[in-house]
Amino acid sequence: MSAELTSKIAEIIRKRKEIADEPKWEKERLDSLYAKISDLERRRQQFMRSPSNNTDLIEGLKDINFPKILLFIEQEQQVWKNLWKRFSRDTLNIGVAGLARQGKSTLLQSLTGLTDDEIPSSDRMPCTSVQSNIYHISDGETYALVYFYSESSFLKEVIAPYYQKLGFASPPKSLAEFRQPLPPQPANLPNPAETEAIYTHLHDDYHAHIDKYSNLLQPQERVVKIAKNVIKKFVSQEYDAQGNPLNFNHLAVRKVEIFCPFPKIGVEKIGLIDTVGLGDTRLGDRERMIKALGQDTDFILFVRRPAYGGDLWGQDDTKLHDAAYQALKHRLLLEEWSFMVLNYDGNNQKQCQDLENTRLDKGIRVCKCVTANCIDSTQANSILEEAIDYLIDNLVRLDTQYMSACKSSLKGLQSEITTELEKARQALEQYGEEHGEYVKLRDQFMKNLYNKVEELRHKYRQEPTQSDPHFQRQVDTAIENCQKHPGIPSEEAIKNRLNQDGIDAAYFWSIQQMRTKLLRNFHLIETGLKESLETKKVEVADVFCQLGISEITQEKGTAFLKVMAEQIPTNLSNLKLGFQFLSTFDILYKGFIQSIVWTHLSKSLPPNTNIPISTPPDVKSIQEHLNTRHKEAVDSCKQALNILALAPSEIGCSMVEEFSDHITRAEGVQQEWDIFLGTKRSQIWPQLKELEQRKQIQQEWIALVDEVMSINQKRGN
Structure with missing residues (x-):
């Protein structure tokens, strides 16, 4: 069997x-x-x-x-x-549960062969203070594994409930803090007797004797193996004749696992769980019992010893039953996994029968109710x-x-x-939804861009009928310099040249000297050309600053245009071409003004030695002729350049016109703007940066x- x-x-x-x-x-x-x-x-x-x-x-x-x-x-x-x-x-684990002094430990002794030296039983004060899981070993000496609280888990799971129940401000965070004097016992609470009993437990057990068990509480929870002869010190409480506690090791213990040879053959895979007896005012026992039944137990044996002389199911009995129900709640009804053991002690047979007859009336439902003498190992x-x-x-x-x-x-x-x-x-469905806001800003940008560009075009189309002020200012400066510094050689220099090479050579040499010096004055006109274009480029850049697009770089003016040309990707060909064209556009004196100035100066100051010119008879006459030629040359250049002053305006206008065509009128350019603005939107519009972060x-x-x-x-x- x-x-x-x-x-x-x-x-x-x-x-x-x-x-x-x-x-x-x-x-x-x-x-x-x-x-x-x-x-x-x-x-x-x-x-x-x-x-x-x-x-x-x-x-x-x-x-x-x-x-x-x-x-x-x-x-x-x-x-x-x-x-x-x-x-x-x-193992299959069977839990033994009940109120204090009902015979739980007695039943477990009968089943396991353990004695009062390991799991003591008592008719006086509660003995079992710690959950004990008892397992069979086939041979060897009985031993136990003790699971200690850590300092923090002890304070949180054991001490904190007392502070909360008593209404104290805040539980201690360390043993050193717990060693400090306790707050006074609270007064005027609804249940003064219960309050006093709870306070007494906290003060007399845990606080007053902290030095007798605090050394067992380490920073980390730990498991320690102990011999059979000291198991009792870690699972139960002993009392003197006056009911004063003598042992405090158990206060630091979470649970104990005891390994011993069971006397019954065939139950080697059965584990027995000794839960803490309820009915005392020590806090946490109910929760510890529920946890033990829920985590470690497959079946419950409730133990109840009817008192000789008459007994009834009381409030503590129903509270115990309700507490056990909390272990699995509705997931598995308590009556499906529990027996009630009415502990017959030789004198209470009638009382056992009375409790059996009234059990259902009190809502105490189990699979089976049996009467047995727990001290008798055969019945157990x-x-x-x-x-x-x-x-x-x-x-x-x-x-x-x-x-x-x-x-x-x-x-x-x-x-x-x-x-x-x-x-x-x-x-958060709409949180950070920035696309709609971007579309509004993009559309407004494009509208403003077209308006601003058209305004510039209209302005520059009027300018070709007017002299460019930058160019005209440099022309006037060049003419003035020609007049202040005509470059005519001195009478002495002419004489020296005449004595050396003859009068014809001296005259021709004087013309060449004057022409080269005059030419130098006109090179400054290039500055006017550049200023004219620079002004227009800056005005174009300012349009984008006004539109907010300059936020993508700290550069301003023409430097901004260069940055744009660099940053626009090559796949946005219209935009890239437009900004490259504008940023690099230039007019050079060498290719535009120089030939005009040379032509007009050389008519009055001929450079070709092979073409004969009429030479004045003496030095004085040479100087007079040179003055005349100088005036003719400068006046001729002035007249030609004044007419040419309209050209920079026309060139600047055409520059802006072509740029505008590339960035506003080219096929697909609107989509290019959409792509470019989309990639730079948080830089262009700071309000979108927050929306992007939200997104x-x-x-x-x-x-x-x-x-x-x-x-x-x-x-x-």
Whole structure:
């Protein structure tokens, strides 16, 4: 029989492990969901705190209830973690639960062979202070693994609930802080007796004796192996004759795992969970029991010892039952995975029957209610056998039912997450939508560009009838310099040349000297030509400055035009050609003015020695003739250049006309402007930069929403 029992238990465990990957995968998926939705919640809070966001956006974000979703996910994370641990265990675990002094430890001693030296029982003060998981080993000495709190987890999980219950300002953040004097016991609370008992626990147990257990609390949680003879010090409390506690190690312990040889053959794969007895005012025991039943337990044996002389189901009994229900809640009804053990002590048979008869009236529902003497190992093992038989017959069904309920609950959560994600998507749907604004700005830019360009064209078309002022000013300067510095050789220089080469050569030499000096004066006219073109180029550049496009560079004037020519990509051929043409356009004196000046000067000051000229008879006459020739030459150049003063205006006008054709009238140029403005829009229009930043934020938000949506819709294998 024992071999068959062992085989059946092993088969159940094997089948469980085959499906353990599904809850593990689901737990990991929920972890990912939690992290991503936490990120969304952080961003949502940032959005709501930003003063630049409008009221509609804020209201839309307020309508998203991510905190509720995160709370639900936390609950589901624990459910699926428990489910994964349930299916991954190497044992079937049976929990023993009940109020203090009901015989739980006595029952466990009968089942495990342990004694009061390891898990003491008592009819006086509560003994079991720490959850103990008891497992079978086939040979070797009994030993235990002690799981200690860390300093931070002790303060958070054990001490903080007292501070919160008593209404103290803030829980201590360190043991040093906890060592400081406690605040006084609060007065005028609704339950003064309970308040006093809770305060006494905090003060007399934890605070007054902190130096007796604080050395066990390290920065990190740890597990320590201990021998059989010291197990008792870490799982229970001992008291003196006056009821004063003697041992405090257990205060630093989260749980203990005890490994010992069970006397019953065939239950090697059965684990027994000794939960903390309820009914005391020590805070956290209820939560620890719920956690133990939910995480470590497959089946519950409730232990209740009716008092001799008469007993009733009381409020503590129903509270215990309701607390146990919280372990799995509606996912698996408590009556499907629990027995009630009425502990018969030899004197309370009638009271056991009375409680059995009234159990359902108090809403205490279990699979089966049995009466047995927990101190009798035969009766205790009979209870265990019944529980194991029930598990063998029903555990696959219960696991399936539990898994199905978990999936149903998860499906509801998935639906709620989808609803909130849709709200999240809609809330930022228009956030940072800058294309519409860009289209408005682009269209206004093009309209203004055409208007400004046409204004320039109209202005320059009027100028060809007028002398170019820059050119005319340089012409006047050149003529004035010719008159101030005529370049006529001195009488002495002419005489020297006459004595050396003769009068004809002296006269011709004087003409050449005068002509070369006069020519030099006219080179300054090129400055006027450049100033004329520069002025027009600057005016064109100013148009783009007024339109805002100059924001793409700090350069101004003609330097701006050069930058534009460089920055416009080659595929925008019309725009690139236009700005290259304008930025490099130039008029050189050498190719335009020089020939005119030379022609007019050479008529009065001939350069060709092969053409005879009439030579004056003496030096004085030469100088008179040179003065006459000078006046004729300068007047002739002045007249020709005055007429030519209209040309720079015509050239400048034609320059702007061609530039305008390239950038406003060429085929496809409007699309080129659209492309160029689109790539530079945040530089041209600063208001779009903020919108682009918002667009980036929106895209990140939507991408995160989509990622969460994808994770939420995934299904396990």
